[in-house]
Amino acid sequence: MTETAVYAAGGVVWRLVEGKLKVLVIHRTAYADVTLPKGKVDPGEMLAETAAREIFEETGIRVSLGIPVGVSRYRMPNKRQKIVHYWSAEATDKAIRESAFVPNKEIAAIEWVGPKRALKHLSYPVDVEILENFLRFVDDGILSTFPIVVLRHAKATPREEWNGADAARPLTARGTKQSSAIVGPLRAFGVRKIISSDAVRCVTTVTPLAAALGKPVERTPLISQEAWEEGAADARTVIGKRVRSRKPAVLCSHGPVLPDILTELALATGTLRGSYLGSASSLDVGAFSVAHLSSTNPGSGIVAIETHAPKV
Template sequence: MTDTAVYAAGGVVWRMVDAKLHVLMIHRTRYRDVTLPKGKVDPGEMLAETAVREIREETGIRVALGVPVGISKYRLPSKRTKIVHYWAAEATEAAIRASAFVPNKEIAALEWATPKKALKRLSYPVDIEILENFLKLVDEGILGTFPLIVLRHGKAVDRENWEGADTDRPLTSRGRKQANAVVGPLLAFGARKIISSPAVRCVKTVKPLAASLARSIDKSPLISQDAWEEGRSDPRTVIGQRVRARKAVVLCSHGPVLPDILSELALATGTLRGSYLGSASALETGAFSVAHLSVDNPGSGIVAIETHIPKV
């Protein structure tokens, strides 16, 4: 990010009505326009958090993010550039029923429409472009997706400064801040299940997320660094189980193990391996990559992959 730009995030919110795809548009009171839900990043937020928060604030609908569908850039009257990141986001019937939206001073109305009608109704070319990006995925048979999230543990005490067993190395103060910082973004992608290396630095990294979800942490030595160093690691088994489950999951592991995890994910989904996998696995401490897979056909390959780094 740059200091001169204004960052925002939002989504193409969708649902099925009588087996037909509909997308959500908002009618803004002040501007008298029709646009996609979005809003500016709050201090300390990561973009994924912003997207989910703004969608809920503007529509009352709680969503989990799907695949990224583009970035729009345009010049503001202040001459600064506004950069908006968008994700696809399914609105479940339960989430729609739970919405407490009423017209207000910012949003006059919500409108669900077929994509064809939405393309005619949207006020801005940048919104039309984002919707067209989303529709390209739909045309490819990709709509419902689930994320497999690979998280590197937070910053731990260095080996040379630790006298105990390597697996017992704790997080530093920065590592603990990273563990807290990723909770919001991980929740934004619908994280529900947590699988972690048994190493203290991994378990402590996902502990705040587990507390937020009120869920336990499944500890798997198959993705531990000890097992990797001894040639006993087995990310293939873990990845195979998670791809078959077709549900959102967070795998917390170690820098040296991450390339194997991403490589096994590519093999399990029939994805051509390329340099992007190296980038997605070369994570800083506390960072994570999200691989989006098709719910209907996870063997069709990784739909999209993105990396997020906490601001601490």
């Protein structure tokens, strides 16, 4: 991120009504315009967290983020550049029923419209471009997706400073902060299943997320560094189960193991392997990559992959 730019995030919120696609647009009070829901990043937030929060604040609808659908860039009246990241986001019937939206000083109304009408009535070309990006995925048969998140554990005490078993190495103070910082963005992607290497540094990394979700941490030696070093790791079994389940999940593991996990994910989904796998697996501590798969046909390949890192 650059210091001079203003960063924001939002989404193309969608639902199916009697089999027909509808997208959500907002009518802003002060500007008398029609836009996609979005808003500025709060201090310490990661972009995905911002997108889910802003969609909820502007529409009253809690969503889980789907695939990234583009980035808009434009100059504001003060000459600063504004950079807005967008994701697709399904509004479930339950989320819509629970919405308590009422018109306010910021948002005059929210409206569900067909794609053609939305393209016609959006006030800004940058929003039209984002919606067109989303509709290209729809035309390719990709609408409902689920994420498999590959997470590298947070910062741990270095081996040379630890006298006990390697698997027992704890997180540092920075690592503890990272483990808290990733809770919001992982929740934004709808993660519900937590699988972790049985090493302390991995389990501790996902413990705050587990507490926030009220879910257990499923520990496994199959993606541990100890097993990997002994040639006994089995990422294929872990990944195969997750792809078949079609449920949003996070896998917390170690730097040396991540390339194998991403390779197995590509194999399990029929995805051509390429340099993107190396980028997605070369994670700093506390960072994660999100692989989006089709809910209806997960064997059709990784639809999109993105990488995020905490700001601590």
